[in-house]
Amino acid sequence: MNGEEKNKEINPQTSPENTVNSSASNQEKGADEVLDQSFIDSLFQNANQETSPPPTDTQPTEIPPDLAQKVVAPPKKQDNEVSLLSQDEIEELIELARKEDKERQKKKQEILEQITSKGMAQPTIKPVSKKKIDLKKFFIPIAISLFLGLISGTWTYIYLMKNRIIPSEEIPPTYTKDLATAKEYAKILIDDKQYLNAIYVLERALKNNPQDSPDKADAQFLLIKAKYLSGRISPGTKEFQELIDDMETVTKENPNHPMAPYVFLWKGKLHEADNFPYPAIEAYERIVQSYPQFEERDEALFALNRLELQMNNTVKSAQWGQQLIKEFPSSSYALEARFNLAEVYRLTGLLEDARTLYIRIADTAPDTEIGARAILRISEMAYKQGRYEQALIQLETKLNHIRQFQYNDEAYLLLAKTYKELGRLEEAKTALQDLLVFFPDSKVHPYAWVELSQIYYSLGDKEKAFQTANEASLLYPNHPDVLANKADFLALQGNSYASAIAYLEAEKNGGTNPSYLLKAGQLLMINSQLEEAIKAFEELKERYYGTKEALKGTIERAKCLYKLGKFSSAVSSLEDLKKLTPPTETEYKSILQELSTMYLELGLKEASAEIAKEWFQKADNPDEKIESALILINNDNTDMVYSNLSSIDLSSVNREKAAKFLYSLSQKLLTKLPSEGLALLEQVYYQYPEFRTSDIRYHLLETYINTERTTSARRVIQDWENELDTQKESIPDFIDGEILWGNYMFEKQEWESALQAYNTAIQISQKNEEPLQGKRFHTDWAKYQSANILAQKSLLEDAIKILDELIQSNSSLTSLAQVKAEQIKLEMIARK
Numbered sequence: 168m169n170g171e172e173k174n175k176e177i178n179p180q181t182s183p184e185n186t187v188n189s190s191a192s193n194q195e196k197g198a199d200e201v202l203d204q205s206f207i208d209s210l211f212q213n214a215n216q217e218t219s220p221p222p223t224d225t226q227p228t229e230i231p232p233d234l235a236q237k238v239v240a241p242p243k244k245q246d247n248e249v250s251l252l253s254q255d256e257i258e259e260l261i262e263l264a265r266k267e268d269k270e271r272q273k274k275k276q277e278i279l280e281q282i283t284s285k286g287m288a289q290p291t292i293k294p295v296s297k298k299k300i301d302l303k304k305f306f307i308p309i310a311i312s313l314f315l316g317l318i319s320g321t322w323t324y325i326y327l328m329k330n331r332i333i334p335s336e337e338i339p340p341t342y343t344k345d346l347a348t349a350k351e352y353a354k355i356l357i358d359d360k361q362y363l364n365a366i367y368v369l370e371r372a373l374k375n376n377p378q379d380s381p382d383k384a385d386a387q388f389l390l391i392k393a394k395y396l397s398g399r400i401s402p403g404t405k406e407f408q409e410l411i412d413d414m415e416t417v418t419k420e421n422p423n424h425p426m427a428p429y430v431f432l433w434k435g436k437l438h439e440a441d442n443f444p445y446p447a448i449e450a451y452e453r454i455v456q457s458y459p460q461f462e463e464r465d466e467a468l469f470a471l472n473r474l475e476l477q478m479n480n481t482v483k484s485a486q487w488g489q490q491l492i493k494e495f496p497s498s499s500y501a502l503e504a505r506f507n508l509a510e511v512y513r514l515t516g517l518l519e520d521a522r523t524l525y526i527r528i529a530d531t532a533p534d535t536e537i538g539a540r541a542i543l544r545i546s547e548m549a550y551k552q553g554r555y556e557q558a559l560i561q562l563e564t565k566l567n568h569i570r571q572f573q574y575n576d577e578a579y580l581l582l583a584k585t586y587k588e589l590g591r592l593e594e595a596k597t598a599l600q601d602l603l604v605f606f607p608d609s610k611v612h613p614y615a616w617v618e619l620s621q622i623y624y625s626l627g628d629k630e631k632a633f634q635t636a637n638e639a640s641l642l643y644p645n646h647p648d649v650l651a652n653k654a655d656f657l658a659l660q661g662n663s664y665a666s667a668i669a670y671l672e673a674e675k676n677g678g679t680n681p682s683y684l685l686k687a688g689q690l691l692m693i694n695s696q697l698e699e700a701i702k703a704f705e706e707l708k709e710r711y712y713g714t715k716e717a718l719k720g721t722i723e724r725a726k727c728l729y730k731l732g733k734f735s736s737a738v739s740s741l742e743d744l745k746k747l748t749p750p751t752e753t754e755y756k757s758i759l760q761e762l763s764t765m766y767l768e769l770g771l772k773e774a775s776a777e778i779a780k781e782w783f784q785k786a787d788n789p790d791e792k793i794e795s796a797l798i799l800i801n802n803d804n805t806d807m808v809y810s811n812l813s814s815i816d817l818s819s820v821n822r823e824k825a826a827k828f829l830y831s832l833s834q835k836l837l838t839k840l841p842s843e844g845l846a847l848l849e850q851v852y853y854q855y856p857e858f859r860t861s862d863i864r865y866h867l868l869e870t871y872i873n874t875e876r877t878t879s880a881r882r883v884i885q886d887w888e889n890e891l892d893t894q895k896e897s898i899p900d901f902i903d904g905e906i907l908w909g910n911y912m913f914e915k916q917e918w919e920s921a922l923q924a925y926n927t928a929i930q931i932s933q934k935n936e937e938p939l940q941g942k943r944f945h946t947d948w949a950k951y952q953s954a955n956i957l958a959q960k961s962l963l964e965d966a967i968k969i970l971d972e973l974i975q976s977n978s979s980l981t982s983l984a985q986v987k988a989e990q991i992k993l994e995m996i997a998r999k
Contacts, residue, residue, distance in 0.1 A: 647678030861897030
């Protein structure tokens with residue numbers, strides 16, 4: 168052999184993929200190592216190309232024909248065909264290669280020593296010492312990783328084997344050609360949960376046997392079973408609809424087949440998965456009506472009981488539930504049916520019956536999921552009925568004594584709401600904080616955040632409340648209740664436009680509360696966004712037609728149209744709404760109110776009074792009575808109002824509103840029924856002293872004077888003057904009152920009282936930098952009358968001074984003052 172020239176160096180310690188390495192890194196390896204193909208090829212080449220005589224311990228032998236049983240044959244060469252070697256020859260060649268390698272290493276060492284002796288330095292190669300790894304440190308992580316890997320691999324293997332599709336060539340032709348055989352084989356596959364293989368076999372068998380037969384019907388039912396159980400059919404897909412169609416076809420053709428009720432059951436479940444309850448109910452009803460001996464009939468009855476309850480068909484739900492309990496008292500669904508029956512009682516208002524049944528369920532299954540749910544329902548009922556102490560006892564029992572952990576998050580939420588109603592706000596806050604901490608993945612978290620923000624607000628920490636509401640909106644930006652809560656707080660902050668937008672977002676993100684759109688529209692109206700408000704009210708009507716909120720929205724829409732100047736559309740809309748709304752509805756009175764107000768503002772007094780009469784008659788609370796009465800009073804229709812005055816409970820009405828109502832009515836009655844009008848005016852003056860306006864004082868004084876009640880009139884004047892320092896704004900009316908009283912005294916020829924009243928009016932008028940005047944009388948009249956009184960008292964010179972002052976002031980009374988002055992002067996001359 169030529170060594171390095173013709174042969175590759177063989178390193179026995181390397182992997183089979185890397186057989187050629189540097190001779191410096193070669194190490195010896197045992198002869199029992201596994202040989203790779205490239206190593207065998209090199210041996211063949213060495214055997215054929217060796218020119219030097221082989222070693223004495225190696226003898227050429229013939230290659231036995233059975234070599235292929237021991238060694239994998241090398242690939243065929245195009246140039247030279249190589250004969251096969253025996254196992255012994257291969258081992259001899261390996262030993263030869265090792266000896267050649269030792270000789271080659273020896274020669275290289277000699278050459279290196281010669282180079283070193285000539286003065287060339289041999290670089291020192293320091294062996295790299297690897298740090299010894301302490302496997303004990305990593306034993307536990309390695310063990311865990313291996314264990315998890317083993318589990319993962321096992322499950323993967325099981326899944327792949329169960330879902331393995333057998334290649335068609337492995338399935339005997341008999342299984343796909345003969346229906347009877349295919350049917351039996353498919354049953355075995357289905358029992359082994361190899362649904363896809365069962366589908367493969369049955370589909371081909373049915374394709375090969377299109378003629379009708381009992382075996383074909385059995386195969387069709389088995390195919391449906393395999394497809395349903397495979398879990399590969401998803402709602403909304405083509406395969407889903409095809410399976411539904413196949414179910415309908417096969418049950419229609421073979422209604423008496425033993426598997427027909429199962430197909431109806433599966434069909435119902437598929438429709439439920441597709442969120443189509445009505446066809447599901449139809450499928451379950453078919454089982455109950457047509458298959459009385461079906462072994463899973465109780466499941467069908469429970470499905471009907473549950474679905475009808477979901478559809479709010481409480482009567483049917485109760486019927487199905489009672490039938491299930493009667494026919495299958497030991498069924499696993501019986502307890503759930505009883506719970507649904509209690510739900511029916513609760514929804515239909517039979518609260519005591521519902522409570523009794525919930526208690527029985529909780530006693531029957533004290534530490535189960537359904538028992539925990541029953542206790543929660545009992546607590547909810549007590550809470551909604553306002554029996555908060557009882558609700559608290561139930562909830563604390565649930566949380567402290569029942570090991571069933573399910574529904575504890577809902578219990579904590581209800582507990583916090585109960586504490587809130589009992590005024591125990593700190594405990595409510597603690598309960599909500601515990602809920603958020605101990606149930607991090609709870610579905611009630613959004614509601615907990617809402618309640619927490621409201622509790623902070625009730626505690627007076629408004630900043631924290633706003634912060635919590637905002638944080639909740641960041642955590643749950645698409646939750647309608649969270650967005651509505653944020654809108655409430657924005658409205659409290661005075662940001663009505665942002666609040667309206669938040670309400671619209673709550674509706675957009677799945678909110679089902681019609682008040683969201685109603686509040687949004689009303690807030691947009693406040694911001695004069697009338698067109699946007701109209702859109703919100705129209706959407707409210709479209710989405711929630713028939714609700715009270717929709718009716719209110721239509722009324723608000725009419726008000727928007729009126730503000731936009733579309734008077735005809737606004738009135739027409741309300742008139743149409745009035746015809747469509749039953750008079751018994753609360754909102755009917757709101758329609759009458761808006762219509763009567765619009766007619767009044769448009770100058771249609773008769774139409775306004777007609778609508779207001781109907782409103783006044785239908786109003787059943789004092790506030791509405793007063794509002795409708797004011798419209799009638801403004802239209803001079805006081806008879807109906809005054810005759811029904813005793814039926815209006817003024818003590819339950821806002822005092823300011825009651826005072827204004829009585830004053831308005833008194834003013835209209837003074838011209839028709841003066842005594843009755845005065846009585847109402849006195850009622851306002853004496854019973855509502857905080858609302859004694861200057862207008863009320865003046866009219867009461869005027870009425871006393873007109874009815875010759877001098878003492879009462881004098882008392883009003885005196886009280887008014889005493890309170891004048893605190894009621895600067897009433898000075899003009901007070902001046903009028905003094906002059907009115909002076910005129911009355913002047914007519915009575917009580918000169919001193921009259922002169923005192925005139926002088927008081929003049930003095931009060933001149934107290935300010937700019938002289939004030941009365942609304943009805945000018946102080947020049949007081950001066951003129953004072954001059955007349957002085958003349959009567961023969962104080963002619965004093966009278967002349969006042970008259971000259973009037974003449975020089977260019978007053979409207981100048982001509983009268985000149986005439987009077989001349990008369991007095993002539994009288995003075997005559998007296999001389």
